[in-house]
Amino acid sequence: MNLKENLLKVLSGENVDVTPVISVTQIGIVEAMEKTDAYWPEAHTDPEKMATLGSSLYELAGLECARIPFCLTVEAEAMGCKVDLGTKDKTPLVTESPFKSASDIKIPTDFSSNGRVPSVLEAVKILKEKYGDILPVIVGITGPFTLTGHLLGVENLVRSMRLRPADVELAVDKALEVSMEYVRALSEVKPDIICVADPTSATELINPLQFKSIVKPRLEDLGAEIDSKKVLHICGSAEPIIKDMADIGFDGLSIEEKVDIRRAKEELGKGGKIMRVGGRAVSMGGEKEPKLIGNISSSQTLFRGSPDEVKAEVKNALEAGVDILAPSCGLAPESPLKNIQAMVEARNEYHGI
Amino acid sequence: MSYIEELESRLDQSFIAIRYNVEMEGPAIKPESDPDVQNILPKEEPYKSIATGVLYGDMEATLNGVKKGLEEEDLSPIDIINNGLMKGMDAVSALYTKGFYFLPDLMLSGDSMMEGVKECEKVLGHKSETKATTVSFVAEGDPHDIGKNLVVMFLRANGYDAIDLGRDVPTEEVIKAVEEYKPIFVTGTALMTTTMTVFPKVVEELKKKGLELPALGCGGGSVRKDFVESFPMSVYGVEAYHTPKLADSILKDKKTWKELRKEYSEIVGEFVPEYA
Numbered sequence: 132m133n134l135k136e137n138l139l140k141v142l143s144g145e146n147v148d149v150t151p152v153i154s155v156t157q158i159g160i161v162e163a164m165e166k167t168d169a170y171w172p173e174a175h176t177d178p179e180k181m182a183t184l185g186s187s188l189y190e191l192a193g194l195e196c197a198r199i200p201f202c203l204t205v206e207a208e209a210m211g212c213k214v215d216l217g218t219k220d221k222t223p224l225v226t227e228s229p230f231k232s233a234s235d236i237k238i239p240t241d242f243s244s245n246g247r248v249p250s251v252l253e254a255v256k257i258l259k260e261k262y263g264d265i266l267p268v269i270v271g272i273t274g275p276f277t278l279t280g281h282l283l284g285v286e287n288l289v290r291s292m293r294l295r296p297a298d299v300e301l302a303v304d305k306a307l308e309v310s311m312e313y314v315r316a317l318s319e320v321k322p323d324i325i326c327v328a329d330p331t332s333a334t335e336l337i338n339p340l341q342f343k344s345i346v347k348p349r350l351e352d353l354g355a356e357i358d359s360k361k362v363l364h365i366c367g368s369a370e371p372i373i374k375d376m377a378d379i380g381f382d383g384l385s386i387e388e389k390v391d392i393r394r395a396k397e398e399l400g401k402g403g404k405i406m407r408v409g410g411r412a413v414s415m416g417g418e419k420e421p422k423l424i425g426n427i428s429s430s431q432t433l434f435r436g437s438p439d440e441v442k443a444e445v446k447n448a449l450e451a452g453v454d455i456l457a458p459s460c461g462l463a464p465e466s467p468l469k470n471i472q473a474m475v476e477a478r479n480e481y482h483g484i
Numbered sequence: 485m486s487y488i489e490e491l492e493s494r495l496d497q498s499f500i501a502i503r504y505n506v507e508m509e510g511p512a513i514k515p516e517s518d519p520d521v522q523n524i525l526p527k528e529e530p531y532k533s534i535a536t537g538v539l540y541g542d543m544e545a546t547l548n549g550v551k552k553g554l555e556e557e558d559l560s561p562i563d564i565i566n567n568g569l570m571k572g573m574d575a576v577s578a579l580y581t582k583g584f585y586f587l588p589d590l591m592l593s594g595d596s597m598m599e600g601v602k603e604c605e606k607v608l609g610h611k612s613e614t615k616a617t618t619v620s621f622v623a624e625g626d627p628h629d630i631g632k633n634l635v636v637m638f639l640r641a642n643g644y645d646a647i648d649l650g651r652d653v654p655t656e657e658v659i660k661a662v663e664e665y666k667p668i669f670v671t672g673t674a675l676m677t678t679t680m681t682v683f684p685k686v687v688e689e690l691k692k693k694g695l696e697l698p699a700l701g702c703g704g705g706s707v708r709k710d711f712v713e714s715f716p717m718s719v720y721g722v723e724a725y726h727t728p729k730l731a732d733s734i735l736k737d738k739k740t741w742k743e744l745r746k747e748y749s750e751i752v753g754e755f756v757p758e759y760a
Contacts, residue, residue: 221625222678286591286630293541293588335705336630338586430677430706460706463677 134195135267135323141422141454142324142360142382150449150456152478153196154188155269155326155362155385155424157461161220162468163187171464172216175201175223178253186258189266192471196324197258198269200251203328206273206309207281209246211239220464225281233302236282238309243316255320267323272313274329274363275349278306285331292337292345300345307349311356318358326362326385327353333367342372350379362424366460374398377421385424387459388431392451395423422454427474429458434466438473445477515539518584521575530557531568534600538572539579541592543599546572550600554607561604565641569600573641577725581754587630590724594637601641614645616735619667621658622651623682628675631704634724635671642728655682659689662697669731670697671721675705683707684715691717698734699741701727709758719744722759726752 138151164170167190169183185199202223208214213227230236239245243252251270258268273281279302280288291299310327317325331337332346354361363376364385376384377399386395399420425448427433432444445456456478462471515521516536525535530553537546549568553559576593579585618639622632629651639646647665649657662670674680683702690697702712703721712720719741721727733739733751744751748759 217625220678222676224627226627285628286633289588289630290591290595293592334586336587338588430680431708431711434677435711460677465678465681 133265135265138195138267138455139323139360142362144419144422149482149484150454150478151195152193152456152475153267153269153424154194154198154457154462155324155364155383156198156271156328156429156458157201157222158188158194158198158458159184159201159464160188160462160466160468160471161464163191164219166191166468171201171219171221172223175216176247176250178250178257181250181254182257182261185254186262186266188468188471189262192468193475194471195475196267196269197262198271198326199254199258200247200271203271203273203277203330204281205247205251206278206313209239209242209248209313210236210278210282210309212281214246222461222464228282228284230282232283233298233305236302236305238305238312242309242312248313248316252316252320255317255322259321269324269326269362270317270322271326271328271364272310272317274327274332274346274365275303275306275310275353276346277329277331278309279303280331282306285336288331289336292341296341296345303345303349307353310353314353314356322359324360324362325357326364327357327381328364330364330366332372333365334369334371335367339371339375343375347375347379350381354380363421364424364460370394380419381421383422383424383455385457386426388426388428390426392423392426392448392453396452399423423452424455424457425453426459427456429460429462429466433458433470433474434463436470438469438476441470441473442477442480445474446481449478449481515575515579515584518579518582520578520582524571524575524578526567526571530559531564531571534564534568535572535575538569538593538597538600539575541589541596543592543596546596546600547603550603554604561607565601565604569597569604570641573597573638573725577723580725581723590634591630594634594641597641598637613643615643616668616731617645617647617665618669618671618731619647619649619658619661619665620671620673621649621653621661623672623674623679624652624654625682626674626676626679627651628705629673631673631675631724632671635673635703635721635727638725638728639731642732644728644731655686655689658686659693659695662690662695663693668698668734669701669727670699671701671703671727673702673704674707677706680704680707680711683712683718687715687717697741698739699730699744701730713745717741719748720758722748722752722756726756729753 140147167183167187169180174180174184181199186197188194204214204223207225211229212225215226216223360382362383363381368389373395530549534549553564620636622629636646636648700718701721709720712718729752749756
């Protein structure tokens with residue numbers, strides 16, 4: 132079985148015999164760092180190490196993809212935010228932003244040669260050279276709303292959603308420009324899949340109606356700019372927004388364990404085709420159904436559970452009809468390798484491989 | 485059966501188009517018309533307009549109401565806090581639980597209420613009498629403090645002297661604060677899977693020093709009940725506004741962490757699916 136073809140087929144809506152098991156979210160774990168000698172924080176900047184750690188779970192556990200980078204701070208850093216890269220078991224964090232308000236936000240002209248953007252581009256090249264046609268290469272990018280949160284502060288942003296929605300729209304538009312710039316740079320190195328993660332637009336933080344009116348149109352525009360396969364990841368209880376996520380026009384939706392797969396699948400039937408009108412993407416609705424990716428708990432089962440518990444959860448997810456198996460969110464660095472192996476084994480057992 | 489009722493039963497409701505602005509703004513039901521909110525909101529002025537101001541997250545209206553009550557009607561600041569500001573916040577919590585209100589609403593209403601409390605404290609000439617001291621922190625390595633800020637806000641609004649240790653707080657600092665302030669309740673929050681592992685470490689360090697807390701409330705983003713219950717001295721907190729109720733039950737009824745775990749729904753006074 133060609134892992135890359137198999138995954139791309141699923142995302143194109145074709146039927147396959149074996150459900151792919153991948154991760155569209157962060158995959159750096161300490162055990163893999165020790166075995167491959169590619170440690171955080173170096174692997175956040177050094178393209179060789181990023182590529183090594185990004186493909187480590189394929190090499191060590193048979194996970195069917197390479198996935199880089201390991202954080203959601205690349206864009207913010209290239210915009211001029213200060214980032215603490217953390218340690219081998221602590222993920223990078225944005226600590227300071229030079230921007231106070233929407234009108235402050237300036238996009239540097241050399242964005243795609245700033246910060247760690249070149250490292251990511253280089254790491255994609257290395258992975259494509261090494262695995263070329265056999266393994267899908269997934270790059271995670273920050274969604275425009277989450278990036279806005281990095282630039283202006285999440286608490287400030289959430290308050291502004293009600294006090295100054297017009298300012299928020301202006302800020303998100305600027306963040307969208309940044310994301311598009313990044314996507315254009317990425318399209319030159321041709322990753323197989325781009326995963327847009329927009330956790331700040333989760334229903335825990337903003338009103339689902341504002342997801343629809345403010346976040347969704349920007350994600351549609353961003354999606355139209357991505358020429359590879361595209362996946363959207365939003366954390367938390369996404370059920371109130373899953374219908375809107377579905378008709379943004381992405382090939383796959385990645386969801387957490389808080390979302391019921393069966394109920395979500397019913398909503399997905401209402402996915403959409405995107406038409407461009409006057410430079411904006413407009414959803415036509417109805418044509419294509421995004422695939423459901425998830426949702427083996429990364430905070431419980433994969434992190435603290437036993438391999439048997441992982442297997443039971445995988446079986447449930449497959450029976451519920453998940454299209455692509457994956458952790459529900461970024462892996463915790465202390466997650467044991469044997470749990471990732473169990474995830475792949477359980478899929479194999481299910482399909483009788 | 486009327487004509488409309490008959491028609492309705494024959495229509496597939498999922499195919500009915502909803503006018504754009506109705507879908508955006510929701511049906512024209514005002515927050516104060518909700519039956520639960522009506523039960524909570526005070527009937528007499530100026531408490532009613534103060535509470536409604538909080539309900540709408542309208543700081544100006546809230547402050548106007550508070551000032552009017554204090555200056556023109558010579559009401560006691562304590563009464564204004566308890567019968568006006570707090571009632572408004574209770575109504576906000578009710579709408580949040582029902583899924584009509586979201587985090588931005590909670591935050592703006594909280595801001596309005598806290599400004600109102602400050603205004604009352606100015607008249608009191610001192611901080612209003614506090615019930616007891618509590619300590620709140622965000623786990624080491626975690627910068628996400630929206631949840632902790634809400635917890636502190638609810639505790640302060642309910643008359644607790646809530647010590648705010650901030651975000652990304654090293655475990656030693658938490659221990660030091662427990663030694664210094666002798667709180668009746670400590671809350672720890674974390675958004676990330678990677679940082680919630682701090683909680684059992686805090687408990688371990690407390691035990692090493694021979695310190696015993698009535699309870700360490702743990703909650704936030706990826707934190708789950710069975711994780712919190714996998715180590716002693718802790719209780720899983722579901723919503724930020726539950727915190728003062730947990731603190732009250734520790735203070736008044738001398739509840740322990742074991743009892744809090746068992747009687748959670750009863751203590752917070754509502755059905756909590758996590759504890760069902």
